Amino acid sequence: MNKTMLIIRREYLTRVKKKSFILLTLLMPFIFAALIFVPLALSLIKDGSDKTVYVVDPSDHYAPLFQNGGGWTFSQQPQDDAAFYDKDSGVEAVILINGDPATDEQALQIHSRNQVPADLIAITENTVGNQVRQDKLAAYGIDSLDRIIADVQKPIHAITMQRDSDGSSKITNADIATAAGFLFTFLIYMFVMSYGAMVMQSVMEEKTNRIVELMVSAVSPFQLMLGKIVGIALVGLTQLGVWTLMLTAIITTAGQMFGTGGTGDATMMLSALMNLPFFEITLLFILFFIGGYLLYASLFAAIGASINAQEDAQQFMTPMIVIMVFAMYAGLYSAENTNGPLAFWSSMFPLTSPIVMMVRIPHGVPLWQELLSLGLLFGTCLACVWISGKIYRIGILLYGKKPNLKEMVKWIRYK
Amino acid sequence: MTPDTFLTAENIVKRFGTHTALDGVSISVPRGRVFGLLGPNGAGKTTLIRIINRITVPDSGTITFDGHPFGADDVQRIGYLPEERGLYKKMKVGEQAVYLASLRGLSAREAKARLQAWFEKFGIESWWNKKLEELSKGMQQKVQFIITAVHEPDLLILDEPFSGFDPVNAELLKKEILALRDKGATIIFSTHNMASVEEVCDDIALIHKSHVVLQGQVAQIKEEHRTGCYEVVATEGTLKPVEGVFDVTGSTAQRHVTTYRLAKAAGVSNADLARAVAEQVEPRSFCEVMPSMNEIFLKIVGA
Numbered sequence: 001m002n003k004t005m006l007i008i009r010r011e012y013l014t015r016v017k018k019k020s021f022i023l024l025t026l027l028m029p030f031i032f033a034a035l036i037f038v039p040l041a042l043s044l045i046k047d048g049s050d051k052t053v054y055v056v057d058p059s060d061h062y063a064p065l066f067q068n069g070g071g072w073t074f075s076q077q078p079q080d081d082a083a084f085y086d087k088d089s090g091v092e093a094v095i096l097i098n099g100d101p102a103t104d105e106q107a108l109q110i111h112s113r114n115q116v117p118a119d120l121i122a123i124t125e126n127t128v129g130n131q132v133r134q135d136k137l138a139a140y141g142i143d144s145l146d147r148i149i150a151d152v153q154k155p156i157h158a159i160t161m162q163r164d165s166d167g168s169s170k171i172t173n174a175d176i177a178t179a180a181g182f183l184f185t186f187l188i189y190m191f192v193m194s195y196g197a198m199v200m201q202s203v204m205e206e207k208t209n210r211i212v213e214l215m216v217s218a219v220s221p222f223q224l225m226l227g228k229i230v231g232i233a234l235v236g237l238t239q240l241g242v243w244t245l246m247l248t249a250i251i252t253t254a255g256q257m258f259g260t261g262g263t264g265d266a267t268m269m270l271s272a273l274m275n276l277p278f279f280e281i282t283l284l285f286i287l288f289f290i291g292g293y294l295l296y297a298s299l300f301a302a303i304g305a306s307i308n309a310q311e312d313a314q315q316f317m318t319p320m321i322v323i324m325v326f327a328m329y330a331g332l333y334s335a336e337n338t339n340g341p342l343a344f345w346s347s348m349f350p351l352t353s354p355i356v357m358m359v360r361i362p363h364g365v366p367l368w369q370e371l372l373s374l375g376l377l378f379g380t381c382l383a384c385v386w387i388s389g390k391i392y393r394i395g396i397l398l399y400g401k402k403p404n405l406k407e408m409v410k411w412i413r414y415k
Numbered sequence: 416m417t418p419d420t421f422l423t424a425e426n427i428v429k430r431f432g433t434h435t436a437l438d439g440v441s442i443s444v445p446r447g448r449v450f451g452l453l454g455p456n457g458a459g460k461t462t463l464i465r466i467i468n469r470i471t472v473p474d475s476g477t478i479t480f481d482g483h484p485f486g487a488d489d490v491q492r493i494g495y496l497p498e499e500r501g502l503y504k505k506m507k508v509g510e511q512a513v514y515l516a517s518l519r520g521l522s523a524r525e526a527k528a529r530l531q532a533w534f535e536k537f538g539i540e541s542w543w544n545k546k547l548e549e550l551s552k553g554m555q556q557k558v559q560f561i562i563t564a565v566h567e568p569d570l571l572i573l574d575e576p577f578s579g580f581d582p583v584n585a586e587l588l589k590k591e592i593l594a595l596r597d598k599g600a601t602i603i604f605s606t607h608n609m610a611s612v613e614e615v616c617d618d619i620a621l622i623h624k625s626h627v628v629l630q631g632q633v634a635q636i637k638e639e640h641r642t643g644c645y646e647v648v649a650t651e652g653t654l655k656p657v658e659g660v661f662d663v664t665g666s667t668a669q670r671h672v673t674t675y676r677l678a679k680a681a682g683v684s685n686a687d688l689a690r691a692v693a694e695q696v697e698p699r700s701f702c703e704v705m706p707s708m709n710e711i712f713l714k715i716v717g718a
Binding site: 003006007010014209210211212213214215216217218219220397410 | 432469504
């Protein structure tokens with residue numbers, strides 16, 4: 001077997017066979033799903049008993065309008081009583097209506113021992129407010145005025161379509177495009193961050209273990225570095241693959257259990273989702289993913305090879321993290337103006353482009369920009385792998401010395 | 416180049432920035448012998464060893480390996496035991512031995528069969544499924560030696576092989592090294608330990624300050640560095656210096672024997688010296704004091 005393949009195989013198998021990896025890979029989808037569904041499930045569960053609210057309305061105009069439900073039981077009382085506010089009274093709140101709420105701002109009040117819950121306030125305001133509005137309309141003496149008003153107030157909704165000069169058009173949805181962009185961006189960011197750091201960790205481990213001298217006597221340092229980067233990428237892809245499959249299965253099952261989906265909005269969203277340039281997105285996602293990972297992983301490998309101890313890692317890691325966090329923010333702000341200067345330039349700069357470009361692509365990016373960005377990314381990527389290979393080759397065999405940038409530039413020039 | 420030379424390095428130069436680690440170093444390692452690579456710390460030994468392992472590329476100079484120019488495939492025929500030992504701590508012993516052997520060109524099955532034979536020979540079969548970090552340092556050294564030799568390399572490069580071994584295991588290792596040599600392997604042996612040089616090395620090269628300052632067969636080097644010192648143990652009479660033959664540099668008397676140290680004059684043969692001594696005293700023993708490798712090392716390196 002080819003030596004690079006042997007290295008990839010070892011890097012892959014030792015990680016995938018680890019108990020912690022298996023556990024994390026299998027549990028994460030459930031944790032993700034729990035994050036989505038547990039709050040949903042909790043919100044559906046109601047308190048066992050309804051809470052009692054007294055309504056004191058001398059006019060008797062509004063009190064009968066309060067409907068039991070939503071966890072509240074309303075009951076009319078002739079007058080306010082201090083006993084209502086006793087801890088053991090079982091009364092949650094008292095709604096006092098003294099006078100005409102239409103003209104007197106002080107007329108409608110809610111008294112309670114505790115904070116008044118927001119939904120009770122909303123119920124009260126809606127119930128009384130609706131009646132006040134109807135009373136006012138009726139006072140004008142115009143027939144069917146309420147229906148006229150309702151007709152006038154009907155909201156207008158614009159359907160967004162993307163059209164080409166050849167006349168074809170399709171339904172789009174900016175929110176969905178943004179969400180899809182963020183998802184891909186976040187995936188790249190997370191992947192590069194965690195697996196790039198894993199490459200560094202692994203290089204450093206070989207160096208501190210001193211096995212590296214034995215390794216490079218059998219294979220070239222470049223093979224070793226490449227084998228490591230590819231092997232770890234495969235570990236990450238395995239994890240992503242398992243997560244995608246499991247999450248899809250869990251969400252589908254759980255979605256059916258909770259009975260979500262299938263509303264009119266959803267079909268609309270689905271058609272917008274289907275109309276995203278999927279082939280383009282997937283292809284570019286894969287390309288930017290590979291480019292971004294290779295670029296960062298090779299830099300991480302070079303760092304891992306240059307340092308002697310975990311503590312030294314920080315000083316070199318910081319600039320990398322700063323750049324990545326900047327890219328993340330640039331991506332966030334680019335979503336608001338996907339063709340603005342920030343979005344454009346940061347999707348051209350190779351260290352940020354894999355992250356930022358993914359935000360822009362679902363919104364449509366001119367082909368020349370995509371090609372230019374990819375070209376720059378892969379050009380830089382090759383240069384970085386080459387330079388990192390040089391640094392790696394010298395660095396892994398150098399012990400005890402803490403290198404600085406000047407030293408590392410010198411290593412690149414060594415034959 | 417004589418036909419029985421396995422490896423030659425000619426005029427090797429290696430610079431790191433302004434520092435010259437090797438400056439025109441040439442060595443030739445005879446086939447099927449143990450070749451000692453000696454030198455004080457920082458002399459350039461490790462750099463030379465790394466060049467012979469193709470870890471580092473020399474700035475200039477050529478290496479001939481088994482009669483042809485050194486190429487990338489030749490590393491399959493080299494077994495390397497680095498001075499800084501190290502294996503994957505979290506990996507199982509057997510698994511990583513198979514992996515490292517495969518990197519040296521063995522098939523996985525072949526590697527496993529051979530390794531199991533070695534493990535049996537060393538009586539360590541039970542370690543196969545242990546993680547390396549569970550073994551003691553000495554045990555790890557054994558595993559590492561097996562990994563070095565398992566692909567039956569034609570050239571073994573051992574950097575301080577005895578460090579970290581107890582005397583019993585050092586003896587075992589020495590036997591294995593000599594057995595490998597007798598099977599036809601060529602061995603480059605780098606060490607500071609001059610006693611082990613005398614025990615196992617057939618030839619040596621001494622590197623000092625980036626240059627080879629001494630090279631040849633151990634016996635011949637000792638011959639060349641004869642100091643003309645003799646030790647005579649005599650029972651009767653008193654030994655006096657004889658002009659033009661020898662001088663007495665010291666003596667110690669113990670009850671009825673006296674030990675004399677003599678310095679022979681130039682151009683006198685051992686036979687003449689023995690005769691001259693026997694004329695004066697009754698010798699019980701007569702021997703030439705050969706310099707130890709340690710003394711030669713110190714003399715040349717100038718400590």
